[in-house]
Amino acid sequence: MSLTVRTFSCYLLRKSSRQLSSRFLSTSSISSQSQFSSPSKSQLSNQQSSLPPLAPEKWDLYAGVVLERKPVLTPEMTPLEKEYSTLLSKYEFELSKKSSHEVRKEKDSKTIEKIKSGEIDVDQAASITAQDEEDLWLAELNQFKFSSRKTDADKNNDQKSLQRALDSHLLLLIEQKLGNDYKWICPQGIWRDGETMRQTADRVLKEVCPEIKAKVLGNAPWGFYKYKYPKRSVTSQHLSSVGAKIFFFKAQVISGEIQNKTKSKDKTTEYKDLAWLTREELISKLQPEYHKQISEFLIDEEN
Numbered sequence: 001m002s003l004t005v006r007t008f009s010c011y012l013l014r015k016s017s018r019q020l021s022s023r024f025l026s027t028s029s030i031s032s033q034s035q036f037s038s039p040s041k042s043q044l045s046n047q048q049s050s051l052p053p054l055a056p057e058k059w060d061l062y063a064g065v066v067l068e069r070k071p072v073l074t075p076e077m078t079p080l081e082k083e084y085s086t087l088l089s090k091y092e093f094e095l096s097k098k099s100s101h102e103v104r105k106e107k108d109s110k111t112i113e114k115i116k117s118g119e120i121d122v123d124q125a126a127s128i129t130a131q132d133e134e135d136l137w138l139a140e141l142n143q144f145k146f147s148s149r150k151t152d153a154d155k156n157n158d159q160k161s162l163q164r165a166l167d168s169h170l171l172l173l174i175e176q177k178l179g180n181d182y183k184w185i186c187p188q189g190i191w192r193d194g195e196t197m198r199q200t201a202d203r204v205l206k207e208v209c210p211e212i213k214a215k216v217l218g219n220a221p222w223g224f225y226k227y228k229y230p231k232r233s234v235t236s237q238h239l240s241s242v243g244a245k246i247f248f249f250k251a252q253v254i255s256g257e258i259q260n261k262t263k264s265k266d267k268t269t270e271y272k273d274l275a276w277l278t279r280e281e282l283i284s285k286l287q288p289e290y291h292k293q294i295s296e297f298l299i300d301e302e303n
Helices: 002-036 041-050 079-095 100-117 130-143 152-156 197-208 288-295
Strands: 059-069 170-178 181-185 188-190 213-216 223-228 243-255 271-277
Touching: 059 197, 059 223, 100 130, 181 271, 188 197, 197 213, 197 243, 223 288
Parallel strands: 059 243
Antiparallel strands: 059 170, 059 188, 170 181, 170 271, 213 243, 223 243
16 A cells, blocks of 8 residues: 555656646747847837938939921832832723813814814814923923932031931931030930929020021920939039939921031030931931930831
8 A cells, every 4th residue: 555655656746847847948948939039020110210211312304305307308119119109090090080181182183173174264273272281381391400309418428417318307416515525415404493394405405506496396205214424424513413314305397507516605515516317327326225215206217
């Protein structure tokens, strides 16, 4: 009996010691986890609020003007267009009714036959026949001299003249001062406080080409381009700016010709050269990315 009691008491002691050890281990693990656990959301927000705010990047705003001269002459037809035009002319001629001149010509032919047969007198016939008028028109056509499609500016390759490539669209490019260098771009000027971007575009036109009468199409920009200033060429003008954002406005030439073809009087739009170029010639002057942005809002020309 005493052996049974001793055995049972030993069993209870072992069980209680195991429970105490398991409780101790669980408590220690919880405390260790609380010490090395990740910070709470409130702690993160407090840390973030203590950091200084990032200053926004400053960009210079520019208005660029894509000044375009529309074709003065219709472009020459391609072989396919000529063939199709001839086909349409034949088709319309076969289905059309006779004109008054053709009816008159037939009437004159009948009158001549009657004169030959003696049915009517010569004095009763018309003094000028339809054939006489055709002879006069043909003589006038032979004396007329058609102007050449190629002008002196084309022959001399004068890219500063508007009197070139009369059957193509021409765009004005200027070699404008950007920082310490000169780059071929569309005329552009920096936005001034109190101006709208459209007013900035109008001012750029007056500064670069005051002799030209042009029409700006709309008040909203047609395109956009941005670039960052290189560190080596940062000047005092945009010392705190990281780059330039250019908003392009499209304009069309109505009349006039640029007289001062070397430089602008205004320092903000200073340039040393200009050129009126076709779409194909733009590639040789403009940077690829700049040319891509310009081409997105220009009407394609089919060769």
